[in-house]
Amino acid sequence: MGGACSRKRDPQTVEENAVHGSVSRRYSKSGSSKWLGGASFSRASVDNKDGNPIPPSLMELCIYKISEEISQYGTFSMLPRDISQQIFNELVYSQRLTEAYLEAFQDCALQDINLGEYPGVDDTWMDVISSQGASLLSADLSGSEVTDSGLFHIKDCKNVDALNFNFCDQISDVGLGYINGLSNLTTLSFKRNNNITTKGMSALSGLVNLLKLDLERCPGIHGGLVHLKGLKKLEGLNLNCCNCITDTDMKPLSDLSNLKELQISCSKVTDHGVTFLKGLHKLELLNMECCPITAACLDSLSDLGFLLYLNVSRSKLTDDGCEKFSKMKSLKVLNLGFNDVSGVVLAHLKGLINLESLNLDSCGIRDEGLVHLAGLNNLKCLELSDTQVGNNGLRHLSGLVNIESLNLSFTVITDGGLRYLAKMSSLRSLNLDVRQVTDAGLAALASLTGLIHLDLFCAKITDTGTNHLRNFKKLRSLEICGGGLTDAGVKNIKDLKSLMILNLSQNSHLTDKSLEYISELTELVSLNVSSSRVTSTGLKHLTSLKNLKSLSLESTKVTANDIKKLLISHLPDLMSFRPE
Incomplete structure (x- = not known):
């Protein structure tokens, strides 16, 4: 969401753009942040079935009290492990844990140390972490300043099952050597590490129980996959965005007969490299986005009878050779986006009756090609963004009554074609x-009462059109940014009480009155009213939005200081705001 009309994003960074919580700016783009999800009394209590808040238990009250008075306690080593663990988790969640307070957890036999992206973590923390000894089962230290020296301490935690060192760019081959003896490891992650090389990969050969290995964006590991040949239990391997990976790196993987997930997007693997994968008969997921492959690789893939998910977007596929898709009967998810294919390829997909998700983003698809989708009755998700699909094409989709998600952005459809969507009750x-969709088109969608997400970003919706939004009581996400709304239109939106995400940016006629109406949408988590006439005076209306975590008011008369005052006084959970 945002201010620009064209919102296409590089698929390599989609995951990175996900909004995480109040975390280090440097590492806020990772998917870690496990510490945001731990149970805590300090968060809003869960409501029971009657809608009334459930009071905290006596144990929760005690944990919360201890964490508030942490400076009074020297050690928790005499407490039962589960209680020490809860105190530790609460301190992490509330960000009260410091190096000094960490000392109280020396020898507490904690099982889980989830400090992903937690500020200030470095080698000095590792002595206490490693003191958990044989009790330690998992440690997430992603985004920390831990170095090889710090990793040395963890070699004695023999029972550790999962380690996450994503974005720890001070760890090198030396550090990898220290985990060589942790034979109970089943999950290991070193995303975005420039210092791991082929030599360091040799340390992984002893991790015989490893099930999942993540080396995404590690540019120095070419030739190192040979050390994985003995990891016969390996089920998941992520080598996304390792542009050093070539065909020769695929050969050692041919022996990993238990491999179920392989991700090699943005690598240099070609059709020849894919031939080494044809013996991986348990493979269910294969991501080859942005690889220089052609349809010739389908010869090797068509024998993989368990393949469910295939991503070959942004590769070199053309219509020539795509008839081999017809053999891949097990496929449930297929991404062909940004390839030079046309409706011809769709003729070869019509027999894939198990297909549930199909991505044709930016392909040369026109109306006539969609006739081949008519029999894909299990299809739930269809992506047609940036194609030449128009009203006649939608006519061929009208029978796909199980469709749950449909993307028609940047197509050539008009209001007249939307009547074909009326039967898609799912x-x-x-x-x-x-841009061609107007108020009249919105009226044709009145029967789609189950909609949860509706994106009308550049559609020409006016105040009159917002009257039709009242049919969509279940909406949680709504975007209308075409510039046609005034305060009167927002008045109609205020009755959508389930809304959690609302983007009304670029509607330059909105004033503080709109914020008054929006104040009734108390479930809102994200609000964007950028490029409008709202002022700092109108911020008082947002004080009721206690769930708000993201607020964008760029190109308005509201300053960063205005929002910070609102944050301090009324919206303590606000994590992201613009201007900042």
Whole structure:
């Protein structure tokens, strides 16, 4: 969401753009942040079935009290392990844990140390972490300043099952050597590490129980996959964005007969490299986005009878050779986006009756090609963004009554074609980021009462059109940014009480009155009213939005200081805001 009309994003960074919580700026783009999810009394209590808050238990009250008075306690080593663990988790969640307070957890036999992206973590913390000894089962230290020296301490935690050192760019081959003896490891992750090389990969050969290995964006590991040949239990291997990986790196993987997930996007693997994968008969997921492959690789893949998920977007596929897709009967998810294929390829997909998700983003698809999708009755998700699909094409989709998600952004459809969507009662997500769609088109969608997400970003919706939004009581996400709304239109939106995400940016006529209406949407988590006429005076209306975590008011008369005052006084959970 945002201010620009064209919102296409590089698929390599989609995951990175996910909004995480109040974490280190340097590492806020990772998917870690486990510490945001731990149980804590300090968060809003869960409501029971009657809608009334459930009071905290006596134990929760005690944990919370101890964490508030942490400076009074020297050690928790005499407490039962589960209680020490809860105190530790609460301190992490509330960000009260410091190096000094960490000392109280020396020899507490903690099982889980989830400090992913926690500020200030470095080698000085590792002595206490390693003191948990044989009790330690998992440690997430992603985004920390831990070095090889710090990793030395963890070699004695013989029972550790999962280690996460994503974005720990001070760890090198030397550090990898220290975990060589941790034979109970089943999960290991070193995303974005420039210092791991082929030599260091040799340390992984002893991790015989490893099930999942993540080396995404590790550019120095070419030739090192040979050391994985003995890891016969390996089920998941992530080598995304390792542009050093070539065909020769695929050969050692041919012996990993238990491999179920392989991700090699943005590598240099070609059709020849894919031939080494044809013996991986348990493979269920294969991601080859941005690889220089052609349809010739389908010869090798068509024998993989368990393949469920295949991503070959942004590769060199053309219509020539795509008839081999017809053999891949097990496929449930297929991403062909950004390839030079046309409706011809769709003729070869019509027999894939198990297909549930199909991505044709930016392919040369026109109306006539969609006739081949008519029999894919299990299809739940269809991506047609940036194609030449128009109203006649939608006519061929009208029988796909199980569709739950449909993206028609940047297509050539108009209001007249939207009547074909009326029977898609299963639709939950609909993207109509199309300039030709107007109020009349919105009226044709009145029967889609189950919609949860509706994107009308660039559609020409006016105040009159917002009257039709009242049909969509279940909406949780709504975007209308075409510039046609005034305060009167927002008045109609205020009755959508389930809304959690609302983007009304670029509607330059909105004033503080709109914020008054929005104040009734108390479930809102994200609000964007950028490029409008709202002022700092209108911020008082947002004090009721206690769940708000993201607020964007760029190009308005609101300053960063105005928002910070609002944060301090009324919205303590606000994590991201613009201007900042």
